[in-house]
Amino acid sequence: MSDDEAVEEYLFKIVIIGDSAVGKSNLLSRYARNEFNAHSKATIGVEFQTQSVEIDGKEVKAQIWDTAGQERFRAVTSAYYRGAFGALLVYDISRRATFDNVARWLDELNSHSDTTVARMLVGNKCDLENIREVTLEEGKSLAEAEGLFFIETSALDSTNVRTAFEIVIREIYNNVSRRVL
Numbered sequence: 707m708s709d710d711e712a713v714e715e716y717l718f719k720i721v722i723i724g725d726s727a728v729g730k731s732n733l734l735s736r737y738a739r740n741e742f743n744a745h746s747k748a749t750i751g752v753e754f755q756t757q758s759v760e761i762d763g764k765e766v767k768a769q770i771w772d773t774a775g776q777e778r779f780r781a782v783t784s785a786y787y788r789g790a791f792g793a794l795l796v797y798d799i800s801r802r803a804t805f806d807n808v809a810r811w812l813d814e815l816n817s818h819s820d821t822t823v824a825r826m827l828v829g830n831k832c833d834l835e836n837i838r839e840v841t842l843e844e845g846k847s848l849a850e851a852e853g854l855f856f857i858e859t860s861a862l863d864s865t866n867v868r869t870a871f872e873i874v875i876r877e878i879y880n881n882v883s884r885r886v887l
């Protein structure tokens with residue numbers, strides 16, 4: 707056996723959902739490549755990035771999927787959700803409508819997955835404090851009511867981006883190891 711084969715490996719799919727322009731792609735590019743794009747790309751399709759995290763001495767890989775524009779047409783397909791172990795549901799703290807739509811995204815997620823999927827509510831663009839429309843408390847209490855993790859992030863200045871993804875990855879790992887044991 708080679709050294710590579712001796713290392714225990716896990717690979718989990720995570721999806722990012724939420725309204726258009728809340729910052730889904732930038733959260734992923736900030737996390738995976740430490741990049742931020744001020745101008746939205748218009749590619750349509752599905753894109754994913756794979757990131758590795760070490761937990762308990764094991765290599766845990768997350769394959770993180772971005773809708774890449776599908777949501778503009780309300781056409782996020784069931785294939786997108788299939789096999790997901792975790793989800794980041796993103797809104798923009800400076801646009802209340804994106805927060806109001808969280809319930810719709812949650813319904814869609816619930817209809818495509820079971821309750822074991824690790825879910826994180828993400829209030830992105832927290833750098834835009836001066837034009838904030840959704841308070842931190844509103845985000846927190848919605849998350850509490852729905853049984854979601856909660857965090858505010860900024861893909862622009864990197865606040866909490868790594869933490870957001872890694873809380874979800876750790877939760878998936880913990881869920882899976884509990885089931886295996």
Ligand code: GDP
Pocket residue numbers: 725726727728729730731732733743744745746747830831832833834859860861862863
């Ligand atoms: P998506 O459609 O949800 O994937 O959103 P994008 O990642 O394409 O971002 C939409 C727009 O919001 C772009 O102009 C980004 O530059 C901007 N944006 C994304 N994240 C942030 C953030 O954390 N802070 C600020 N101020 N702008 C952001």
